[in-house]
Amino acid sequence: DIQMTQSPSSLYASVGDRVTFTCRASKDISKSLAWYQQKPGKAPNLLLYATSRLHSGVPSRFSGSGSGTHYTLTISSLQPEDFATYYCQQYFSTLSYTFGQGTKLEIK
Amino acid sequence: QLQLLESGPGLVKPSETLSLNCTVSGGYVSRGNNYWTWIRQPPNRDLEWIGFVYPNGITTYNPSLKTRVTISIDTSRNHFSLKLTSVTAADTAVYYCARGGRVEDAIDVWGQGTTVAVSS
Numbered sequence: 217d218i219q220m221t222q223s224p225s226s227l228y229a230s231v232g233d234r235v236t237f238t239c240r241a242s243k244d245i246s247k248s249l250a251w252y253q254q255k256p257g258k259a260p261n262l263l264l265y266a267t268s269r270l271h272s273g274v275p276s277r278f279s280g281s282g283s284g285t286h287y288t289l290t291i292s293s294l295q296p297e298d299f300a301t302y303y304c305q306q307y308f309s310t311l312s313y314t315f316g317q318g319t320k321l322e323i324k
Numbered sequence: 325q326l327q328l329l330e331s332g333p334g335l336v337k338p339s340e341t342l343s344l345n346c347t348v349s350g351g352y353v354s355r356g357n358n359y360w361t362w363i364r365q366p367p368n369r370d371l372e373w374i375g376f377v378y379p380n381g382i383t384t385y386n387p388s389l390k391t392r393v394t395i396s397i398d399t400s401r402n403h404f405s406l407k408l409t410s411v412t413a414a415d416t417a418v419y420y421c422a423r424g425g426r427v428e429d430a431i432d433v434w435g436q437g438t439t440v441a442v443s444s
Binding site: 258316 | 361370386430434437
């Protein structure tokens with residue numbers, strides 16, 4: 217199994233801040249990484265795939281980068297609707313498409 | 325627009341089998357290079373990928389659940405299903421069905437989720 221580790225587990229920020237989430241894989245996943253946003257009581261929503269490709273309808277303040285085992289998601293200027301939990305997921309290994317444990321973004 | 329809807333019992337007894345269906349509307353489970361997948365989320369915990377099925381019936385399962393999981397697809401009813409045997413309280417979770425494979429192998433369409441509790 218490829219293990220995905222996200223940091224930090226929680227993050228406090230204010231509207232307008234720039235924030236970055238980190239996701240590390242236990243082995244090279246060749247940019248086969250997606251990011252999801254989940255709000256309480258709702259299903260996750262896809263934000264980015266292939267590390268940096270914005271899914272349809274997702275605002276451009278979201279961006280992703282990385283390679284190998286280290287990946288990041290950045291929100292350039294936080295909006296009130298962005299406070300949620302963010303998960304990364306690798307789909308490099310078809311044996312198991314593992315998720316990270318999530319980073320909860322909370323209002324400072 | 326593609327929509328997925330989970331259905332099944334909300335309560336299952338320990339040691340019994342959890343069975344859920346995912347009905348697809350606005351599209352067909354038999355078409356395209358998609359895969360159809362199940363993911364679960366225990367209360368206040370992380371997402372856990374359970375497995376997926378392709379339209380041709382080929383499946384892949386999470387190794388940690390492999391001995392207890394079956395995911396199947398019924399193209400005549402346009403749905404796919406999850407069976408999880410020998411359940412325990414640790415299987416209590418919100419279960420999501422979803423589609424992947426349209427944007428690389430990321431999951432781009434999710435059902436709303438259904439809560440399943442395992443309790444006697």
